[in-house]
Amino acid sequence: MRIRSIDTLKGLAIIAVVIIHTEPFIATASMKGDWYYLGQSLQQLSSFAVPFFFVAAGYFYSRGISKESILSRWLKYTSRLASLLLIWTIIDGIFWGPWLEQMIKAKSAAPLLWNLNALPSFAAKRPDLFFFRGTAVPLWFLVSLIAGISLLALCLKLSLRPPALLAIGFSAYALCLATSSYEATFLGFGLTLPLEQRGPLIAFSFLTVGHFFAAHNISTKHSAPFLATAVIMIFCESALLSHLSGLPFQERPYLFSSLPLAACAFLFATSHPNLGANSVLSALGSRSLGIYLIHTPVLGAVSLIRRAVVHPIWEIIFALLVISLSYGLVALLMRIPYIRKSVI
Template identity: 25%
Template sequence: MSQHRVASFEFGRIIATIAIIALHSQIFMQTPLFNGQPLLGMGLNQVSRFAVPLFFIMAGYFIQPRLTTERSPYLWRYARPLLIMWVSWSVIYLVLPFNFHIVSTEGYLAERHFYWQKLLATPLNTLFEGGLVHLWYIPGLLSGLTVITLLLRFKLARFIIPVATALFVFGLMAGSYAQLTDLSSPIFTRNGPFFSTFMIMLGFEVRRRNTQLSLKYSIIMVIVGFSLFIGEANYLSLQETGSFFHDFLFGTPLWALGIFFILLAKPNLGDHKFIHGLSKDILGVYLCHLIVVIYFLNIVRILDINPIISSIFAVPAVFFISIMIVRGLRKTPMARFLVR
């Protein structure tokens, strides 16, 4: 997450966070149905997939100058507060129950034991993820930055692009395309350095080379990248045991980078004190939002709320409550462990 105040990037981070909340809230995934498929929900799900790649690109862009000159010492200063928050939130998510029904019928320990066993079944993957699935962002970010820092440290900067590309291609071949390649990875390839290194590298190289695109060509890049992404998703869904839902595909870098170039070309986009005020809460919102989503969905099930109504209110409710949690946490002694 950026520490610098560029209005368009702050605005972009807010939109990306809202997209992540929409994705995790599974809006319109039950209804309406078209030919038995939640096409609206599926479309919104896929449209939201630009968000984390955009965060990675922004991180690479803003960290490039100091990472290039200071290398390992700066990486540690950057990583330390993020690791503290990752551990703190992981502990919270290991303790908080997720399923109200199981807690009420079988008890708290039964509900937690099932979840702990699930994490222990894949310990290496859990190490690169944390106490709840969305926390993979922090180990992913730091893994990618570590790869780039090591290459800089050993004066191998010329290998940043090929190494990042190799990791990205392997991540796809052993991830979304594994059904075609039969390749495998010891961890789920969305986690760790496979995709994050490539996305961080894009932002890193854009800053290093001072690259810019006009608004017109940035929009074209977004359209081409998203079209490729959707085309890949459709192709993979037609394969045996194929899925339509993917975090990263070959179209992802074009799509996310195009959005980044739009924000770069329009630096005053969203230049309003309201946006600046919200922007400082974004990392905290990202870290806490999923438990709010989980509890929101529990309440929806208990009250048997119409799925269309719940889909309409999910994103604003989760976003608002998450902001209130973050701002409340800032007033507690635990603030430095949980928010920035």
């Protein structure tokens, strides 16, 4: 049974993902001054999205374990993700970058064939990138989710309890931050590990939170104040790190506050199970995975018109355009047999 409030929060999260990648008030060089701070604030607020998706994934994955064995649940879940990863690695490889603009300039579909032919050489020259995120940066989510779920399944096979998993997850997360956002502080190790902010340990950390929620039926009437406090915390933490770096306020995707923010957002959803039922956000959330996967080639297609207008309102309209087109394409593809499985 679907939990509509989680769909609603997923709807907000997928809008946030598109905002992260369209970068309102940041991508356009002429947007400076107060627009810069508005853009950075939007990015920081949107940073809850992927952590929330991981928490939700950990929650629903763990709930399914009660109905089947750990091994069969893991095989079914990861094989599905692996097939999506393979399909979208090829699609994103073909429809790479500003592909529509390239086709218009070439007056043919030749650029798409060039992109396809370049896939093997890209994999050979940069196997680290190819096997970590395929042919598009957002695909790191699938790679890390597969690895994170595998780690979670291993821990469950070892009969580790939810509190122990939370402790391991937090330790893994602290290690990631010590080699990324906090690398230059007294908490850092003085080195930066590759893929420190997008990888299996990040995924595993948030998956353990979702597993904890699945094991404990938690709800509270104070979820809204908790969520508001977590939002304030992440802005304060980001501002502090920016100050320590001698920089103006700058968004950071993963901070210590990201864990409580994602947890409080999920707690807010579970405490209000009917929130947003039959709303636009709930509809977006129910198709969030498809929108997440398809928005990259959509963004590449409409990148040409991004530069056509320089206006603050256009910055928001452009992000909404990408979301709307992505949703429409997902709805269309879901009607086509065999293809629909690539977007759900």
